[in-house]
């Protein structure tokens with residue numbers, strides 16, 4: 001049975017591109033242009049994952065996400081148009097499984113869809129229900145204390161600057177997800193526009209040194225040449 005993907009997006013051109021890309025890769029896709037239509041579709045058929053545009057004409061994507069989560073645990077990938085929206089997706093910690101910023105490549109979307117579906121299958125339950133709970137190694141070696149703004153690694157609290165804290169938190173919360181330097185900057189820096197890509201590299205280097213101080217020989221942060229960084233899914 002092909003996976004059934006619900007596309008909730010009001011721009012027909014984007015919805016067409018997504019529908020085409022997903023069906024080319026063997027998915028079934030259903031398109032809804034409004035939140036109301038999406039809720040009706042969700043009441044009628046079973047879906048494996050939703051691609052949810054944050055800016056819908058009748059309801060805010062975040063509110064729709066909460067509405068959906070009330071009745072079912074459906075993996076959701078947000079489609080965002082502005083970096084301010086990305087900040088909200090991350091900041092709200094809604095439990096969305098991923099987000100993709102526009103403009104995006106259809107291939108990237110399909111790859112992300114497959115990753116989220118795999119993760120959902122592996123955890124034995126839809127990924128949306130797992131929230132930010134950290135379980136898989138080496139992510140499981142990390143514990144985030146949001147109130148104290150501290151992260152411990154193998155039970156040992158790391159001494160992190162504010163930027164390092166936000167950088168590591170971003171990686172730890174989405175193991176396996178590759179973040180570009182630009183994305184990491186928009187998550188971890190208060191004024192990303194004045195930072196340089198090299199700054200990310202410098203902070204990653206410092207973070208690696210701090211992690212190695214706890215566990216010599218470990219290297220949980222992976223470099224993706226030309227792309228960015230991710231926290232390894234598994235060692």
Ligand code: CA
Pocket residue numbers: 009010011053054055056
């Ligand atoms: Ca829109």
